[in-house]
Amino acid sequence: MNTDTPPAELGDFLRTRRARLRPEDVGLVSYGTRRRVPGLRREELAQLAGVSVAYYTRLEQGQSPGASDGVLDAIARALRLSPDEHAHLRNLARPARAGRRPAPRTETARPSTRLLVEAMAAVPALVLTARFDVLAWNPLGHALLAGHLAADSPQRPADRPNTQRLLFLDPHTRELYPNWEDEAPRAVSALRVAAGEYPDDRRLAELIGELTMKSPEFAALWSRHPVRKCAFGVKSFHHPLVGPMELTFEMTRLPDSSGQCLMMYGAEPGSSSEAALRLLAAGVASASPSSASPSSATAGTSAAAATPSP
Structure with missing residues (x-):
């Protein structure tokens, strides 16, 4: 289990961001070549942000929970943080701030959301929790990402798929991504955002702890403290079953307090990827409507038992 406290997380985050900047990157004169720490020193960052060294030190140590927006904004500018990193800094710096999202409790997708996902017959779609558990997927989403798993597994909390766990611990999923080395940092970045938004989510902490212990690659990426929402892009x-594909994806947060997201995939019209996706959809459509196991119908053969995931 990930036992890092919010103050420790804040210190780690600020130190990694200081380490990636050199004095000359931000217009400071660096005297000499021997520096005890990589990147900016605390006093250099404090100078850039216009705060005292003592105050910044307390902030980095998690001892200034009441940091103002102005101070945090100044530090974000000095560190050249991205918008996602800036929001993450605020979450870590003020864990007790009013309005902080509580740990998500909803563990099922709303019936209306399920109907929407099912209606997207030509679009791979799934519903994810804030910690990336799969609550629902349509047959094409299942066929694309996890045909080797039972189609009804999202309905069973005990063995509900988690896309990040699959990516790092499931060999079938790893084979699904030819550019796994690019996909893995994106997954860790998204988990970092979730951990900042939901610091009291015990199951999220347990997931991070499990991945840290079981995957050296995850542990190495996690230590770098990457932060990016990754709400859209190309995978x-x-x-x-159908070979290589380049698919766009969009992840949209549902308009409620559950933290759930709708994930959808698509292909460029007229591309070979669109042809491959249509072929996969045809295999799904050819299955018996009364089939109790869309995972086997997806492949059309026993090969479905060896299909990858997200």
């Missing part, structure tokens, strides 16, 4: 797949 490369090498599906065992």
Whole structure:
């Protein structure tokens, strides 16, 4: 289990961001070549942000929970943080601030959301929790990402798929992503954002702890403290049934307090990826409507038992 406290998380985050900047990057004169720490020193960052060294030190040590927006904004500018990193800094610096999101409790997708996902017959779609548990997917989403898993597994909390766990710990999923080395940092970045938004989510902390212990690659990426929401972009797949695909994706947070997101995939019109996705959809559509296991119908053969995931 990830036992890092919010103050420790804040200190780690600020230190990694200081380490990636050199004095000359921000217009400071660096005297000499021997520096005890990589990147900016605390006093250099404090100078850039216009705060005292003592105050910044207390902030980095998690001893200034009442930091103002102005101070945090100044530090974000000095560190050249991205918008996602800036928001993450605020979450870590003020864990007790009013309005902070509570740990998500909803563990099922709303019936209306399920109907929406099911209606997207030509679009791979799934519903995810804030910690990336799969609450629902349509047959094409299941066929694309996890045909080797039971189609009804999202309905069973005991073995509900988690896309980040699959990415790091499931060999079938790893084979699904030919550019796994690009996909892994994106997944860790998204988990960092979630951990900042939901610091009291015990299951999220347990997931991070599990991945840290079982995957050295995850642990190495996590230590770098990457932060990016990754709500849209392009993913490369090498599906065992239809071959290579380049699919765009969009992740949209549902308009309620559950923290759930709707994830959808698409292909460029007229591309080979669109043809491959249509072929996969045709295999899904050819399955018996009364089939109790869309995972086996997806492949059309026993090969479905060896299909990858997200």
